Amino acid sequence: MHRSTAITNPNADTNLIIVMGVSGSGKSSIAKALADHYGYEYLDGDDFHSQDARDRMASGQPLTDAMRLPWVIRMRDFFRDAARKQQHSTLAFSGLKRVHRDELRKAGLKTIFLFLHSDKDTIQTRVNKRAGHFMAPSLVDSQFDSLEDPSHEADVFKIDVHNSLDHVLAQAIGVIDREVHCQADALLA
Numbered sequence: 781m782h783r784s785t786a787i788t789n790p791n792a793d794t795n796l797i798i799v800m801g802v803s804g805s806g807k808s809s810i811a812k813a814l815a816d817h818y819g820y821e822y823l824d825g826d827d828f829h830s831q832d833a834r835d836r837m838a839s840g841q842p843l844t845d846a847m848r849l850p851w852v853i854r855m856r857d858f859f860r861d862a863a864r865k866q867q868h869s870t871l872a873f874s875g876l877k878r879v880h881r882d883e884l885r886k887a888g889l890k891t892i893f894l895f896l897h898s899d900k901d902t903i904q905t906r907v908n909k910r911a912g913h914f915m916a917p918s919l920v921d922s923q924f925d926s927l928e929d930p931s932h933e934a935d936v937f938k939i940d941v942h943n944s945l946d947h948v949l950a951q952a953i954g955v956i957d958r959e960v961h962c963q964a965d966a967l968l969a
Contacts, residue, residue: 807873
């Protein structure tokens, strides 16, 4: 899980923990639990979608890159404001495209990505069991097709979600404590 990394904007005063992955990987559950653990604000990337985008996904049609860009820019601008307010946050965000991850890096916060991943069958089973979500289960294939593997990006930590939620959360907390909080302590010393 761990390799030599760098945090984006390491000298920033405000933290942004982005929990990313395809739909059904557990992003919202982990990001909420991390927000509770650290006392950060929890945000869900889905809340930044337009109603048209939500309707499109509910009908089983994937978003195009052109449709995703305004969504990501709304998030980037929100986090620029959060940085001015020194509001630490966690974000559940698919982050399927590198260009979208890069836009969030431009917000200026001390940022790391926790990439929740698993095989397609596991994710499809989870999505099929999910109730009340606007994204149609038929879009799992398009999520995997759109995903540009972030494993080689310096500020991305890969976490396998085959394990229990508690185990995944413990791994996520370990990464954040080691990479974000230890770095902050070292800068103060």
